């Protein structure tokens with residue numbers, strides 16, 4: 001009896017010792033023998049991904065990485081296989097010249113269990129996809145949708161007028177509804193009426209699904225499939241709605257695809273200058289196969305754009321107005337400029353006029369510098385490269401040799417807070433953009449990413465930021481209730497940023513009151 005117990009004890013002890021030796025060997029390898037061991041960074045980050053993961057879970061990755069770059073210099077190892085950098089020419093090299101593929105992180109953003117442009121990791125298939133949707137977002141094409149965009153801006157002002165400054169509204173929700181209306185109209189050629197529903201207190205299932213989708217994505221990526229299928233059965237309405245957010249969006253988009261296809265087949269769609277994105281995709285042929293883009297790809301692509309375009313723009317707008325609620329000086333300067341071009345407060349000038357206003361442009365740039373909605377690490381993977389002599393060569397990243405498979409990235413959060421480029425980087429100062437030569441600052445301002453994977457909808461975002469700022473500033477004074485303060489608005493990040501309180505309550509008081 002005694003000897004069996006003692007044998008069990010010895011086996012356990014041996015297993016524990018073997019495990020400890022293995023772990024120790026791994027730690028020693030990561031610290032001293034890994035090809036990345038020469039790269040500066042905290043030792044605890046080099047031995048395991050758990051440390052950086054803990055900051056991801058705390059929704060503080062951007063700030064943590066920023067502090068590391070400030071402490072250790074422009075290249076830092078943040079995990080056994082992860083390296084971050086802050087350097088413009090390396091940014092060009094990784095994202096534009098060498099066009100590294102994306103890391104698997106992006107797969108957590110799949111829609112309808114399928115790829116869209118943002119989640120297509122490899123360069124070649126991505127480029128085929130991008131060609132399908134890119135013509136939709138050219139400035140000339142977007143200009144066709146200005147009448148609708150101006151209608152929505154009028155709806156926004158009227159909705160806020162009807163509240164008459166009597167209660168505060170959550171800007172994240174307000175601007176999401178607004179952006180979903182804009183994207184649905186320009187992508188599918190129909191009107192959703194999400195903003196009007198919000199004004200009436202009626203929930204819009206599509207908007208709720210768009211807002212739920214990122215939370216679903218995070219959960220889906222950490223929970224194994226069998227457990228996910230189980231937890232989705234929990235009989236709670238709100239929970240089920242979150243679990244089904246992908247399905248709800250897919251059903252909405254599929255219905256539009258089938259409607260439009262039926263109209264096309266019946267010869268009811270006439271050639272016109274204004275073509276919704278979906279109509280383009282339905283006619284698009286993949287250059288690799290010559291085949292029409294399959295419905296599943298069209299559906300996931302269009303879903304991807306709704307997700308990529310709505311919460312990003314609404315978060316940045318919310319932070320803009322929070323900033324304006326504290327800065328009457330900026331409010332006055334914006335108004336003075338708008339008075340010259342916007343004689344009727346319900347009528348937004350043409351985008352070319354808004355784009356010519358120096359202070360408005362400076363405000364938008366400064367706003368994107370501090371409150372760009374996706375300032376996080378944009379992960380790419382070092383490809384394997386063989387020299388002419390047939391040797392496998394590492395990638396030279398600022399003097400460090402990185403083997404194939406290393407995950408490298410930079411973040412616009414840090415580039416746009418470089419004190420040598422932006423003195424007092426945490427100060428919101430539109431005037432910094434009103435100097436003659438802004439080229440160095442502009443090169444460091446990358447809120448939409450860089451290179452071949454740069455934001456596909458950035459032109460639309462730039463239009464919407466100007467249209468909404470002009471409409472609101474012209475018509476309202478903005479006040480922050482006590483619950484909206486520096487603490488509640490502190491930025492958290494999970495690829496995109498959001499306020500710590502998960503809401504941004506502001507009061508819009510009509511100016512004629």
Ligand code: HEM
Nearest residue numbers: 117118308309312313373374378448449453455456457461
């Ligand atoms: C302030 C608003 C916005 C910000 C800050 C923003 C930021 C970004 C960033 C940083 C990326 C690059 C991600 C990467 O390299 O991994 C991206 C990609 C993308 N964004 Fe935006 N975005 C905004 C608005 C929009 C809008 C309005 C749309 C369209 C309705 C849109 C559609 C897309 C698409 C389709 C991609 C994937 C591009 C591709 O890989 O081909 N975004 N966005």
